[in-house]
Amino acid sequence: MSDTKPAISIAEWEEKNPLFVRHPWYRHMDDFSRWRRYRAILEAFESEQMKKTYLPKGVMELDGRYDARISFSNFFGISEDAIDQVSSSVFGDSIQIDAPGLEEFLADCDGAGMSFQEFIEPVAREALGMGIAFVVVDGPDEEPVTSRKDEVITGRNRAYVSRCRAEEVINWSEDRRGRLEWANVRRVVSVQSEADQDRREFLELTNYTT
Known part of the structure; x- marks a missing residue:
């Protein structure tokens, strides 16, 4: 009798791992595949x-016809146009931010x-x-400084943002x-170490604290 344990899927593994517990609001949004x-x-x-x-194959539909239907099907929606209108009304012109001391951050907020x-x-x-957006505000991943002066001189008081x-x-x-x-x-990270190697995907979980 073999002692080999059956492999489990990522979804099953996440379900057993307390680090991957979902927030009640997240679970609500994830129901019925809303996201x-x-x-x-x-x-x-x-x-x-x-x-x-969202366009499943018909019971009697031939593979070739289904592939053709998928290929020729285009989505005409108004959501993107509505977002464009709202966004352009706010960001169409250059935003003026009067924040002394933040000029460097406003010019380069992500470090890139x-x-x-x-x-x-x-x-x-x-x-x-x-319906929601998240921004991470983080600092340089370095050793802690000993004083406020040292922090300013070394630039370790500099904040960076990511989406x-x-x-x-x-x-x-x-x-x-x-x-x-x-x-x-929770992110799925795609990595290809060498040009002649296959691309691999990894599950990454990062905990941010304030």
Whole structure:
């Protein structure tokens, strides 16, 4: 009799792992595949797999005809146009922010040269389309400093921001004042170490604390 344990899927493994517990609001949004449906609409059902999810094959439909139907099917929606109108009314002109001392951050908020206006517009579009958006504000991953002066001189008082897709933030906690205490971010990371190697996907869970 073999002692080999049967392999389990990622979904089954996540269900048994307390780190991957979903927030009640997240579970509510994930019911009936709301997240995937919202994302599919915003991305205009670009991929064939996405189309096949919502345009199933008929019982008597031949493979060739089904593939042709999928290929010629286009999504005409007004959600993206509505988001464009709202977004352009806010971000159509350059935003003027009067914040002395934050000039460097506003010019390069992500550490890669992106201005704050360039960064925040996609965040607003995400919130309009998905109903919520998340921004991570983090600092350099270095050893702690000994004084405020040292912190300023070395630039370790510098904040950086990054975006999270709505469905990536799976759990969080707030204090009595409604301020975020921590959040768990789940991402599928695609990595290809060498040009002649296959691309591999890894599940990444990051816990952010305030």
